[in-house]
Amino acid sequence: MSRAFRLRVADLRRETTEAVSVVFDVPDALASTFRGVEGQHLVLRLDIDGREVRRPYSMSSSPSIGGPLTITVKSMPDGVASVYINNHLRVGDEVSVEPPAGNFVLRANRDGYRTYYLFAGGSGVTPIMSHLRAILHSEPRSHVRMAYANRESKSIIFNEELGEMESDGRFRLVHYLSGSRARSWGGSDVRRRRLDKEEIRHFLADHPPVSQDCRYLICGPPGLMEAVEGALLDLGVPHSDVLLERFTPPPAKRSDHVFDGASVLVDVAGSSTSAVIKAGDTMLRPLIAQGADIPFACESGICGTCMAKLVTGEVHMPITFALSEAQKSANQILLCQAQPTTEFVEATTT
Amino acid sequence: MSNPMETAFGKTPLLPAEAYTSQDWFDREQRDLFSTVWQFAGFEKDVSEPGDYFTVQVGLHPVFVVRGDDHRLRAFHNICRHRGTQLLRATGQSSTGIVCPYHNWTYSINGELISVPQREVFASVDLDAVGLHRASVETWKGMVFVHSDPEPESGLMTWLASFPDHxxxxxxxxxxxxxxxxxxxxxxxxxxxxxxxxxxxxxxxxxxxxxxxxxxxxxxxxxxxxxxxxxxxxxxxxxxxxxxxxxxxxxxxxxxxxxxxxxxxxxxxxxxxxxxxxxxxxxxxxxxxxxxxxxxxxxxxxxxxxxxxxxxxxxxxxxxxxxxxxxxxxxxxxxxxxxxxxxxxxxxxxxxxxxxxxxxxxxxxxxxxxxxxxxxxxxxxx
The missing domain is CATH 3.90.380.10 (Naphthalene 1,2-dioxygenase Alpha Subunit; Chain A, domain 1)
Known part of the structure; x- marks a missing residue:
């Protein structure tokens, strides 16, 4: 049973020539449903040229501070939905939206005393911004060091708000501009370099932790995320202190022993549906074709909307970014990624 | 002849004289007080570069603090997992690894065991699962504090209570x-x-x-x-x-x-x-x-x-x-x-x-x- 609610677009705010913030009007009755926490995303179900397109977008708003529910969307060259949102969505339009979900979330420590290292690339700043505002607001002892990569200064989303936040002595921001004609401007610390391993090493040396309890948040294009995560782990940062949010999947792992013609059964809110899965196919689409009302969104293993619990059998999943280690050990699977490796597979979404 | 409490003629002290003179009190303090609370250990500037370390006694526990390549401070118990030998002395620099002087067991500055000479003579032991015992370290206003427990009951800020405001x-x-x-x-x-x-x-x-x-x-x-x-x-x-x-x-x-x-x-x-x-x-x-x-x-x-x-x-x-x-x-x-x-x-x-x-x-x-x-x-x- 997929849940989505019609929300009215209350405002559209142009952030850069390529990015827009969409502010939703959430009726009081849905306020708790749509509250969410920093770093989560919403799945939008857009009706574009008569076809339903589902896409997850990170909240740029910070629920723990308040303020209206907002996403910020950068127009991608071939992005059907992002182009539609940037160019065709209008104030007053109603959009089907699923409530906030996702694992890119933090748990505050007991002392509210941490050093946060935020790494953002391009529109990956969206969930980072959501966290940043909340950290500075809710953890008066915590400090934030942020590295933000863009091609050029005019593509910097939230440039003005970030500039204002720099007046808080607990926040330091370094911009990395990779475009050859990138120019700097007054006030901010700017490096005309790509944010690569060497720069990350310098960044950490220039910004040693204030509290030794550190968290590292990364969101951006795949190349940047890989470089940052790799550099941090090379320098000895424990894996458990790094939190990533991926917008696009990395290359999938292949499995040679998927089962051809497996029988699968899924229980959705007490109603069972079965299907037969060909080798290489995942369970999601065939089950939906048989009438299963399975919630789903990205179909890329990223958003976690189609999570289910494996009851019988085994599956191979090329991409499992939406699953935490704890969820994996608790036999949670993503139906959009699950390829049966046994003859029978049974799962439940409840 | 006389209990100090009996000689008092006003508000009396709380601790008996033996608290200041006996070895037993001293030993209990080392075990039940100094081993169980956050303590000042040095300044951040004492360990400003990756590999810089200093040692400190925390109650019964010899501990060292080292700055990692990620510029974070880490604290470990200063005893080799092999036979308990002290690993580091005083202060110094050890960016390539921490070598036990006894049998040359070597640890990374993140506390992992990275080398054991004549590895084959420990065939039955899973050395990959062995690392230095962790302790806790936190910093406040440039000062370094340590705690012998890797998961202390309270963090440094909780321990400091409202003191920072004063x-x-x-x-x-x-x-x-x-x-x-x-x-x-x-x-x-x-x-x-x-x-x-x-x-x-x-x-x-x-x-x-x-x-x-x-x-x-x-x-x-x-x-x-x-x-x-x-x-x-x-x-x-x-x-x-x-x-x-x-x-x-x-x-x-x-x-x-x-x-x-x-x-x-x-x-x-x-x-x-x-x-x-x-x-x-x-x-x-x-x-x-x-x-x-x-x-x-x-x-x-x-x-x-x-x-x-x-x-x-x-x-x-x-x-x-x-x-x-x-x-x-x-x-x-x-x-x-x-x-x-x-x-x-x-x-x-x-x-x-x-x-x-x-x-x-x-x-x-x-x-x-x-x-x-x-x-x-x-x-x-x-």
Whole structure:
């Protein structure tokens, strides 16, 4: 049973020539449903040229501070939905939206005393911004060091708000501009370099932790995320202190022993549906074709909307970014990624 | 012949004399107090580069603190997982790894076991699962604190409670260090702490040495288990400061002139003055022997010895060596005055007639509060 609610677009705010913030009007009755926490995303179900397109977008708003529910969307060259949102969505339009979900979330420590290292690339700043505002607001002892990569200064989303936040002595921001004609401007610390391993090493040396309890948040294009995560782990940062949010999947792992013609059964809110899965196919689409009302969104293993619990059998999943280690050990699977490796597979979404 | 409690004629002390003289009390304090709380261990600047380390004793636990390639500090128990040999001594640099001197077992600066010579002779042991025992380290205002437990019951900030609100304007991280001073006094560590937080003796023992501050206007109290103390300068001192502003630390504004003289429980004194910030590490060595390691910070301007001496000569003999007089009470050095009082008190405890006759209202409340906190950690009824 997929849940989505019609929300009215209350405002559209142009952030850069390529990015827009969409502010939703959430009726009081849905306020708790749509509250969410920093770093989560919403799945939008857009009706574009008569076809339903589902896409997850990170909240740029910070629920723990308040303020209206907002996403910020950068127009991608071939992005059907992002182009539609940037160019065709209008104030007053109603959009089907699923409530906030996702694992890119933090748990505050007991002392509210941490050093946060935020790494953002391009529109990956969206969930980072959501966290940043909340950290500075809710953890008066915590400090934030942020590295933000863009091609050029005019593509910097939230440039003005970030500039204002720099007046808080607990926040330091370094911009990395990779475009050859990138120019700097007054006030901010700017490096005309790509944010690569060497720069990350310098960044950490220039910004040693204030509290030794550190968290590292990364969101951006795949190349940047890989470089940052790799550099941090090379320098000895424990894996458990790094939190990533991926917008696009990395290359999938292949499995040679998927089962051809497996029988699968899924229980959705007490109603069972079965299907037969060909080798290489995942369970999601065939089950939906048989009438299963399975919630789903990205179909890329990223958003976690189609999570289910494996009851019988085994599956191979090329991409499992939406699953935490704890969820994996608790036999949670993503139906959009699950390829049966046994003859029978049974799962439940409840 | 006489119980000290029976000789008292006013508010009585909480701890018995044996708390200051017996090896048993000393051992219990090491185990149940110093091994179980956050303690000052050094400054962040002591370990500014990856691989820099220092060692520190935390109650029963030898611990070292090392800066990683990610510039985070980590603390480990300073014992090899093979036979328990001490791995590192004093301070130093070890960016390539930590090698046990006994059998050359080698650990990374993140505590992982990375090399065992003649690996094949440990065939049945899963050495990959072995790493150094972790301890905890946290930093605050440029100071490094350690705890022997990798998951202490409370974080450093919880342990400091509301103390940071009363700490004062000093930013030790902005200051530079001048020569440290080490004393060894023949007195129990608690006598030294009690002397440090006793407001009553300032009027008397130090009448000629610490007279630049207005003791009658002192404000003090416990913040959690920690004792916070402030007193403003007297008018003479204030006008001297006003005409010598170049000595004064940038972070200390005129409204904050005065003496912040705190005691982080159990045994770290923090003293912030107009021209300096000092940490008094009170380190118990035995029931009647205590090391006092004083680390002094000031600004770059004052660092040159001439400026330092000139600025501090105003403070009697503060931080400078005894001025030559044989009688500590005529030395002009308040540290010598304190040493005399503490050592004499320790000696007096040998007398059968020893007793604390009375404890003043107000000025000596810190002493009783401190004793109560010690007793609590040792599970003593008071």
């Amino acid at each position: 700490f004062g304007p000093h930013e030790p991280a902005n200051l530079v260090e001048v020569d440290p001073i080490i004393h060894e006094w023949k007195a129990n560590w608690k006598i030294v702490v009690e002397n440090y937080i006793d407001g009553y003796h300032l009027f008397h023992l130090h009448a000629a040495t610490l007279d630049m501050y207005d003791h009658a206007r002192a404000e003090s109290g416990f913040r959690g288990p920690h004792f916070a103390f402030y007193e403003p300068p007297v008018d003479d001192m204030r006008s001297w400061l006003a005409s010598n502003r170049s000595y004064i630390l940038d972070d200390v504004g005129e409204k904050d002139w005065g003496a912040f003289v705190h005691m982080l429980f159990p045994a770290t004194g923090l003293t912030g003055l107009e021209m300096s910030f000092s940490v008094f590490q009170i380190i118990p060595l035995g029931p009647a022997l205590t090391r006092i390691h004083i680390r002094n910070l000031t600004n770059e301007k004052n660092r040159s010895a001439a400026r330092w001496e000139a600025g501090l000569s105003r403070l009697g003999g503060w931080f400078s060596k005894s001025q030559g007089a044989d009688d500590p009470l005529a030395s002009g050095d308040f540290m010598e005055e304190d040493r005399y009082a503490c050592e004499q008190q320790q000696r007096a405890m040998q007398s059968p007639l020893f007793g604390v006759g009375a404890t003043s209202d107000g000025y000596e409340d810190g002493v009783l509060g401190f004793q109560r906190n010690v007793a609590k950690h040792l599970g003593e009824e008071v």
